[in-house]
Amino acid sequence: VQLVESGGRLIQPGGSLRLSCAASGFTVGNNYMNWFRQAPGRGLDWVALIYSGGTTAYADSVKGRFAISRDSSTNTLYLQMNSLRVEDTAVYYCGRDGAGGGNWGQGTLVTVSS
């Protein structure tokens, strides 16, 4: 089982970015999948969740700006991030539901700065 995030980079406030999480060893669509983030030197925060049935949920801080999705053909999870703010700067992790195995990726760094 492996999760590999990509897509993080330095971006200006107000910009857009799409993160990817390529999964192997299990089927993304059969699991609850999350995006989490960790600001520099801080604790863990939840960002978004997509249930196996396709329903989604978001933290209030990103609602209306971020969108979680998945592609069954490539077994990949995505996080589309729009209207980025300085406070969105963090390492972003994709993670599988605990009861499903609780696997996390290595993370991808998003830096929002002018």
Next chain:
Amino acid sequence: DIVMTQSPLSLPVTPGEPASIFCRSSQSLLHSNGNKYLDWYLQKPGQSPQLLIYLGSNRASGVPDRFSGSGSGTDFTLKISRVEAEDVGTYYCMQGRQTPITFGQGTRLEIK
């Protein structure tokens, strides 16, 4: 939102000694299906978090049996029977009972 409160926030431990970390939730994490939606993660320095315990008391695959989890609907404990040097890092409890999913502040375990 469910608030998760961990204690202690810092835990110095002598190798070979036991250690306990506590996590309290502001609402019950017990679902009508009987599951307690509380997970424990360890984030070792420079690494991503790794699952230790899921649904309150189930050890994740590959986790040494010196780690155990227990708890009621709102009070949970992670116990390490004999701390080893490789257990250093920050431990987080996380509730998945309802969204928003929330974490405790983290407990930093260090070796004396």
